[in-house]
Amino acid sequence: xxxxxxxKELKELFRTSKVVWMLGGMIVLLFLALYNGxxxxxxxxxxxxxxxxxxxxxFVSQGDKNPHLGAHFGFYAYKPTADMAMIENGIENYTGNxxxxxxxxxxxxxxxxxxxxTGLRSFGFLNIGYFAEFILPLFIxxxxxxxxxxxxxxxxxxxxxxxxxxxxxxxxxxxxxCLALVIGLVLFISVSALLLFLNEGDAPGFMARVWPxxxxxxxxxxxxxxxxxxxxxxxxLLTRSANLSLIALSGFWLVGVFLFPRLAGELSKNINxxxxxxxxxxxTFSEKQYGVGNEGHKDFRxxxxxxxxxxxxxxxxxxxxxxxxxxxxxxxFEESDGLVMDNAYQAVDNNQAKQDRLVLNSAWLTPFLAFRxxxxxxTATDMNTHNDFAAKAEGHRRKVGTIVDDYYQKNTIAxxxxxxxxxxxxxxxxxxxxxxSNAANSILVLVAWLLFSMGLMVYAYRKMTV
Amino acid sequence: xxxxxxxxxxxxxxxxxxxxxxxxxxxxxxCLLGSNGAGKSTTIxxxxxxxxxxxxxxxxxxxxxxxxNHATRDLVAYIPEVVNLYATLTGMENLEFFxxxxxxxxxxxxxxxxxxxxxxxxxxxxxxxxxxxxxMRQKVGIAIALVKKAKALFLDEPTSGLDxxxxxxxxxxxxxxxxxxxxxxxxxxxxxxxxxxGTRIGIMHQGILKxxxxxxxxxxxxxxxxxxxxxxQNK
Numbered sequence: 001x002x003x004x005x006x007x008k009e010l011k012e013l014f015r016t017s018k019v020v021w022m023l024g025g026m027i028v029l030l031f032l033a034l035y036n037g038x039x040x041x042x043x044x045x046x047x048x049x050x051x052x053x054x055x056x057x058x059f060v061s062q063g064d065k066n067p068h069l070g071a072h073f074g075f076y077a078y079k080p081t082a083d084m085a086m087i088e089n090g091i092e093n094y095t096g097n098x099x100x101x102x103x104x105x106x107x108x109x110x111x112x113x114x115x116x117x118t119g120l121r122s123f124g125f126l127n128i129g130y131f132a133e134f135i136l137p138l139f140i141x142x143x144x145x146x147x148x149x150x151x152x153x154x155x156x157x158x159x160x161x162x163x164x165x166x167x168x169x170x171x172x173x174x175x176x177x178c179l180a181l182v183i184g185l186v187l188f189i190s191v192s193a194l195l196l197f198l199n200e201g202d203a204p205g206f207m208a209r210v211w212p213x214x215x216x217x218x219x220x221x222x223x224x225x226x227x228x229x230x231x232x233x234x235x236x237l238l239t240r241s242a243n244l245s246l247i248a249l250s251g252f253w254l255v256g257v258f259l260f261p262r263l264a265g266e267l268s269k270n271i272n273x274x275x276x277x278x279x280x281x282x283x284t285f286s287e288k289q290y291g292v293g294n295e296g297h298k299d300f301r302x303x304x305x306x307x308x309x310x311x312x313x314x315x316x317x318x319x320x321x322x323x324x325x326x327x328x329x330x331x332x333f334e335e336s337d338g339l340v341m342d343n344a345y346q347a348v349d350n351n352q353a354k355q356d357r358l359v360l361n362s363a364w365l366t367p368f369l370a371f372r373x374x375x376x377x378x379t380a381t382d383m384n385t386h387n388d389f390a391a392k393a394e395g396h397r398r399k400v401g402t403i404v405d406d407y408y409q410k411n412t413i414a415x416x417x418x419x420x421x422x423x424x425x426x427x428x429x430x431x432x433x434x435x436x437s438n439a440a441n442s443i444l445v446l447v448a449w450l451l452f453s454m455g456l457m458v459y460a461y462r463k464m465t466v
Numbered sequence: 467x468x469x470x471x472x473x474x475x476x477x478x479x480x481x482x483x484x485x486x487x488x489x490x491x492x493x494x495x496x497c498l499l500g501s502n503g504a505g506k507s508t509t510i511x512x513x514x515x516x517x518x519x520x521x522x523x524x525x526x527x528x529x530x531x532x533x534x535n536h537a538t539r540d541l542v543a544y545i546p547e548v549v550n551l552y553a554t555l556t557g558m559e560n561l562e563f564f565x566x567x568x569x570x571x572x573x574x575x576x577x578x579x580x581x582x583x584x585x586x587x588x589x590x591x592x593x594x595x596x597x598x599x600x601x602m603r604q605k606v607g608i609a610i611a612l613v614k615k616a617k618a619l620f621l622d623e624p625t626s627g628l629d630x631x632x633x634x635x636x637x638x639x640x641x642x643x644x645x646x647x648x649x650x651x652x653x654x655x656x657x658x659x660x661x662x663x664g665t666r667i668g669i670m671h672q673g674i675l676k677x678x679x680x681x682x683x684x685x686x687x688x689x690x691x692x693x694x695x696x697x698x699q700n701k
Contacts, residue, residue: 001566001567004563004566004567005567008552008555008559008563011554011555011559012552012554012555015554015555016554154550154552154553155546155548155550156550156551156552158514158516158544158546159544159546159549159550159551159564159607159610160567161514161515161516162514162516162539162542162543162544163539163564163567163568164536164539164540164567164568164569165567166536465516465517466511466514466516466517
């Protein structure tokens with residue numbers, strides 16, 4: 001029975017010209033999304049790899065210099081384009097990708113692509129992620145909205161309900177027919193994306209890193225699509241009117257995709273206002289002057305450090321020290337200022353986390369937001385991964401500072417041989433375990449929505465009467 | 467074959483069907499006459515299990531009718547006033563679908579034979595239903611009833627809007643089915659058809675079965691007079 005209804009529905013769908021046109025449109029959009037994603041990855045990943053090599057080679061070949069001055073020459077730590085950015089680039093365009101590594105200057109990530117883009121970019125970047133989060137649900141609702149209501153509107157429900165098929169079988173047959181189309185699209189996405197990944201597979205460890213995350217992404221996308229289809233079919237059954245069903249589903253889509261995230265974002269900013277750069281500067285300036293625990297003015301602390309150093313080397317005058325005092329002082333203030341900046345950035349991160357939590361809490365009311373969050377976290381194109389990069393780049397900056405200061409204590413000139421001992425910056429995004437735990441909240445919300453859609457399905461088919 | 471015992475249906479305060487008692491034997495054609503809202507379609511809908519009775523019971527071949535009851539669904543076929551089919555499918559595909567849903571797996575040639583028995587020309591059966599006339603759709607509806615080998619047939623104004631020739635063809639098919647032992651409950655406004663086709667005729671008014679007559683015992687003129695009297699009561 002289910003197969004009969006399934007076959008009939010598919011036959012009807014493929015003979016409906018608007019469905020065929022829509023499907024054609026979806027395929028064209030998918031190809032565009034794949035092309036865009038691939039171009040983005042190709043351009044960015046190569047550019048970043050190349051830039052990282054150039055900046056480092058300039059640093060290690062700067063020649064003979066005072067070590068401290070040489071360290072100020074600095075070099076960039078570039079955030080590599082995420083392995084899965086060809087299908088989902090999340091907030092990469094908005095967060096910047098380069099971090100300048102220079103002593104006692106805490107870096108910030110710069111060069112946000114959107115700052116060079118026109119206002120059109122605010123409409124988003126068409127890639128697989130965008131397609132799956134925004135366009136696919138709309139397509140699903142357009143396919144499903146009249147899958148049941150047409151039976152009432154065309155008057156075929158009485159013939160159907162006077163047959164041997166049960167309500168559950170009728171529901172399942174129709175649901176599976178819609179799912180066949182939707183899963184067909186998801187399969188198309190999977191195979192195409194896989195081909196793109198395999199094309200990049202020559203990079204060392206690339207496929208090994210991509211496989212687990214890609215599998216999780218596809219699993220999430222499949223469950224999201226099943227959930228959307230179940231909701232679409234159930235609403236079509238409950239409303240019994242194609243117009244009403246279309247209004248209900250497109251309203252749900254519009255509110256969930258555009259209105260709610262926007263409202264949640266504004267609300268989160270009002271409840272937990274972002275720390276302004278003026279506040280940030282004021283706080284860090286004062287703490288840098290007097291220390292995190294108000295240990296005293298910089299001059300006082302400098303004098304204290306000198307006394308301590310002379311005591312260590314059992315001398316009474318700075319000139320008698322067997323090492324240069326300046327690098328010792330620089331390292332002391334690097335650590336002290338570093339603590340100030342760590343605390344300040346931690347406060348910024350905590351504030352962001354609070355804003356994120358509030359936005360994600362609103363995903364209990366709209367699954368689109370939860371899937372978007374899941375998609376970014378699994379593909380490592382989210383804010384937490386970005387913060388992880390920034391933290392590791394900052395760690396590398398301090399490491400470089402320590403290496404230079406240690407060398408500077410006994411040497412006044414550093415040549416290329418020394419500069420080459422400073423390690424290159426390398427960043428690999430955290431693995432799938434970290435990503436899954438990072439996405440735990442959105443997974444929980446998606447599972448809750450899936451259960452809700454199943455409940456709605458049971459409620460709907462139990463309500464099926466002529 | 468079909469039995470109603472004190473069958474009552476209320477929609478809020480409105481009683482659509484009031485204590486209906488009825489028995490239709492094997493092979494009988496029972497024609498229900500009555501103005502709009504008399505309770506004819508409600509009776510059919512309860513027998514088909516589309517809506518539940520407020521009180522009383524309905525039986526088909528000894529099985530009590532309840533909502534979504536498979537035992538009774540197996541026994542019935544239904545032809546509404548307008549047989550709405552899936553417009554993008556052909557007549558044959560519609561028939562194949564509904565015969566499959568009835569648990570039968572006929573060969574294409576057998577299905578074509580059912581179509582022809584129902585009066586549909588062979589040249590039309592592979593055309594999409596969107597191009598069918600109302601009469602052609604009714605014939606597919608009959609074919610659906612035929613493939614199901616139903617023991618009870620429920621017809622709701624089946625000849626409304628059909629031309630006289632199609633209507634006559636339709637009557638002949640019902641007569642043939644009746645001879646094969648199929649019981650029929652038909653709601654209609656067509657007095658002449660009720661007189662000619664029905665074994666018995668019932669006249670309903672405001673949910674109550676006012677008359678239950680043997681067709682042979684009443685002339686067309688008497689039937690018309692009785693019916694008009696009932697309609698006048700309504701006014």
